[in-house]
Amino acid sequence: MITKISRGGAAVSSGPIDDMFAALSRRPDVISFAVGAPDPALLPGELVASLTADAFAEYGNSMLQYGSTRGFPPLLDKAQTLLAGRGVTCSPDQLHIATGGSGALHNVCMALLDPGAVVLVETPTYGPAMKVFRSHGAIVVGVESDAYGIRPEALDAALAQHNTAFVYLLPTFQNPTGRTMPTERRRQVSEVIIRHGVMVVEDDVYVELRYRGEPVPAFWASAPHNTVYITSLSKTLAPALRIGIAAMPLDLLDHVLALKQGIDMQTSTFNQAIAATFLGSATGAAHVTRTVESYALKLATLTTALGKYLPPGFSWSEPEGGMFVWIEGPGDFDADALIVPALDAGVAFLPGATFYADADAPRNGIRLSFANVPNSEIDSGIELLAALCKAS
Ligand SMILES: Cc1ncc(COP(=O)(O)O)c(C=O)c1O
16 A cells, blocks of 8 residues: 555544545435534624724735734734633733634644543533544543533542543533533642643633623643643634634744744735734624524523423533533433434434543433524424434
8 A cells, every 4th residue: 555644644534423424415404403503693704804994904914815824913912812812911922813713723733642642521512523533642531521521530640640642621511411610610730730840731712701600710720830721712603714813821832933933934914814803893792692692592492402302311411601511311322323313304413422531431411502503493403303312
């Protein structure tokens, strides 16, 4: 064979979930709770057109030029203000603009992971991040978690056992469960993190989508010297602009920028100029408010439908924000076995096992993503899914 795939390449491959997404692309009739994307009806075409005109008026043709690897200075300024409002207080030179939150995660992994390095994750956790870690040769180890996130005693024990490169956390509106780590748990976890002298990578892309309850300061606020903070404008403006923002200790950022330069030189100046015009604008804020109102309604429709249709023995999370609800069936319920029958019946979801690090993950979980589904289809979609759960 001529093609010799690297170990990092061989560590990640497509599987049944990719097959399902391929099938979904040919089945527009399916009510899909599988995709964690914004509502297409809310993608702000007119807003982006007017922001682009405003950006040209302000920045001229410089937005068509190469720029610094760190990021477009006006966007870095706006990003600093945005992050400060979440408790991520840092100097402007601790920030960089990445190509999406995904790009930010990859950049950090390039600087922090050697083959064989250990990354500790919550159970369950965001599946694609595990793919990124493994593509860098890392070993991903799940740490026991509960409804409030990673358990401090379990994290303490895992850090004592493993020489850990970093701990990957999603403290707010977690993907896939929707759970949020309360302030007290953040404090307990940060005490463990600081005592062990280890880094946390905090992935915080859903924080603006809060439907009820009070905002919780970012994990960064509890451990600013031990945290890399990653966020993105994909869920509030548009994923296609690929704007990620990352804050981190200066000595790490130097390496991240040198490595990012070799990947893409910089994130698109054009898109960064649009993002700079969006952040802090009244029209941008109005769009986020509209989005939050729409998703809050969908979440209410979804939880009402779950209460109405799911059989006894099934429970679900009640998130305060984000895009996801997590269902847990009885111990012997096998969500993987429902993927194909569900598609045949006209509904799609992601099985929970895909969000665990271990091959012997529990198979009784289901992740539902509600943002992308029209509100009018949520009730019938859940009725279809619940019928399959009942019959399984
Ligand atoms: C937890 C989490 N992190 C990162 C991302 C990637 O976001 P971006 O579009 O900014 O790359 C997603 C996207 O769904 C996500 O759910």
